[in-house]
Amino acid sequence: MDIKKHIPNTITLGNLFCGCIAVTFAFARDFEMAFYFVCLGIFLDFFDGFFARLFKVSSPLGLQLDSLADMVTSGVVPGSVMYFMLKSSSEMPDDSYFPLLGFIVTLGSCYRLANFNIDTRQTDSFIGLPTPANALFILSLPLVKVNFDSLMVLELLTNQWxxxxxxxxxxxxxxxxxxxxxxxxxxFSFKENALQVVFLAISILLLVIFQYLGLPLVIITYILMSVINNKFLKK
Structure with a gap:
């Protein structure tokens, strides 16, 4: 039996397992632990495709498993977190159905993941924000609310609108x-990954300086760097 062909899918299932654990923490309103397990899941998601290409064992099954795992880790978890943030927002009645709108994040993630599998334009880049990046953005919000000492930030992140x-x-x-x-x-080539390396360096700097607030800033930086990169490619 060729063990190598099972390694990428095993890593993908590890991502799914982390997502399942993160869901349990999200519903326990332990958003910090949910964030950590989503990060671990995203870390595994980062390398499953790499090892599939390295071992030359890419398969349609692996592609489908990857999206299904991401649906939980980067779709269900952030939707659940947004649901609870809306539920705990100011002036929100306990019996209100309004917080259920938080699962729009999950619906948007599902549509993106399904579309990604059939969109041939997204082999070497993305069209729209990847679900892991969006998940990190959403999961960072309750952490910013708790850890960032700013009345304005607190008011914004407790406002249902x-x-x-x-x-x-x-x-x-x-x-x-x-x-x-x-x-x-x-x-593993700096020349071919210069943009990613620069982004990683900026991300580390933002996280060191701003800590939890640096998380949404990293995602905004990612979008801005992509837009700037697109401008240079057109030239």
Whole structure:
């Protein structure tokens, strides 16, 4: 039996397992642990395709498993977190159905993942924000609310209309026709991954300086760097 061909799918299932654990923490309102397990799942998701290409064992099964795992880790979890953020927002009645709108994040993620599998334009880059990046953005919000000492930030992140606007923007940017560079490393070559390396360096700097607030700033930086990169490619 060729063990190598099972390694990428095993890594993908590890991503799914992390997503399942993150869901349990999200419903326990332990958003910090949910965030950590989503990060671990995204880390595994980052390398399953790499090892599939390295061992030359890419398969349609692996592609489908990857999307199904991402649906939980980067779709169900952020939708659940947004649901609870809306539920705990200011002036929200306990019996309100309004917080269910948080799962629009999950719907947008599902549509993007399904479309990604049939969109031949997204082999070397992305069209719209990848679901892992969007998940990190959403999961960073309750951490910013708790750990960032700012009354204005607290008021914004407890306002149901601001949270709904973030939810709708999340679903939009996931499926927007905006080319974004891929974060996956295909070869260990600085020349071919210079953009990714620069982005990683900036991300580390933002996280060190701003800590939890740096997380949404990293995602915004990713979008801006992609737009700037697109401008240079057109020239």
């Amino acid at each position: 601001v949270l709904l606007a973030i939810t709708l923007f999340s679903a939009y940017i996931l499926n927007a026709e905006i080319p974004l560079f891929s974060l996956k490393i295909k070869k």
